[in-house]
Amino acid sequence: MTFTYEVIDHVQIAAPVGGEDKAREYYHEKLGFEEVEKPDLLKKNGGVWFQAGSVHIHIGLEDPFTPAEKAHPAIRVKDIGALKRHLDEVGVEYLADDRLPGADRFYAADPFGNRIEFLEWINE
Structure with a gap:
C-alpha cells in the first residue's frame, strides 16, 4: 500500500432531532469542549460540532434515534483524576x-444515552 492512516479526524455521535441544546449543555458546559462552527453547506443538516485539543466530536441528528450503548469513542485524558473531580x-x-x-x-453517558469512555494510560 502507498498510503498510511494518520489519526481519526473526528467521531460522530448521534442525537435525536432537536438535541443541539442538550449537546451544548453536556459537551460544552460540562465537559469543557468548545463549539466549532459547521461549514455553511452542512448547517442545514442540524447537529453541532465540538473540539477540545485534538479531539473532535460531531453530534449528528437521527430520526429515529437509538443511543449507542456499547459502541463508543474513547477519549485519552491527561490527569483523569482531575476530570473525575x-x-x-x-x-x-x-x-x-x-x-x-x-x-x-x-x-x-451523554444526555442521549450514548456511551463515552475516558481513559489515561498509567505508565505513559
Whole structure:
C-alpha cells in the first residue's frame, strides 16, 4: 500500500432531532469542549460540532434515534483524576472500569444515552 492512516479526524455521535441544546449543555458546559462552527453547506443538516485539543466530536441528528450503548469513542485524558473531580462538581455520573490492564478508565453517558469512555494510560 502507498498510503498510511494518520489519526481519526473526528467521531460522530448521534442525537435525536432537536438535541443541539442538550449537546451544548453536556459537551460544552460540562465537559469543557468548545463549539466549532459547521461549514455553511452542512448547517442545514442540524447537529453541532465540538473540539477540545485534538479531539473532535460531531453530534449528528437521527430520526429515529437509538443511543449507542456499547459502541463508543474513547477519549485519552491527561490527569483523569482531575476530570473525575470536575465531573463530580458538575453532576455528571460515571462508572469506573478496571478491566483494562494499565489504564485508569471510566464510562459516562451523554444526555442521549450514548456511551463515552475516558481513559489515561498509567505508565505513559
